Amino acid sequence: MLAMRVTVDLFSGRPNPTFELEPDEAERIRRLLGSLPPAPEGATPAEPPALGYRGLHVQRNDLGGVYVYGPSVVDAGGARFDTDRRLERLLLDSARRHLGPDALPEDWFSR
Numbered sequence: 001m002l003a004m005r006v007t008v009d010l011f012s013g014r015p016n017p018t019f020e021l022e023p024d025e026a027e028r029i030r031r032l033l034g035s036l037p038p039a040p041e042g043a044t045p046a047e048p049p050a051l052g053y054r055g056l057h058v059q060r061n062d063l064g065g066v067y068v069y070g071p072s073v074v075d076a077g078g079a080r081f082d083t084d085r086r087l088e089r090l091l092l093d094s095a096r097r098h099l100g101p102d103a104l105p106e107d108w109f110s111r
């Protein structure tokens with residue numbers, strides 16, 4: 001089974017929240033990652049702000065790290081595009097389940 005650890009990039013100067021995905025969550029993430037199309041030619045990844053929510057880092061034991069911010073998904077295979085931000089929303093929902101519903105204020109992610 002794939003092990004996946006997620007870090008929510010939120011803070012400067014203190015540890016970011018981190019959690020392990022349950023096996024069924026990890027499988028959903030793996031399938032969704034595999035279904036995402038490559039980023040369009042010449043597209044640049046979404047640029048996170050300097051402060052506040054700056055995306056999610058998913059560490060996978062099979063392929064290494066994946067960075068997710070908005071519609072941008074970047075891993076060792078290159079950049080992918082998630083127009084509807086399905087992967088980001090799925091990871092944020094998992095974060096709220098694992099870290100508690102108040103750990104990640106909703107307005108931080110509405111940008």
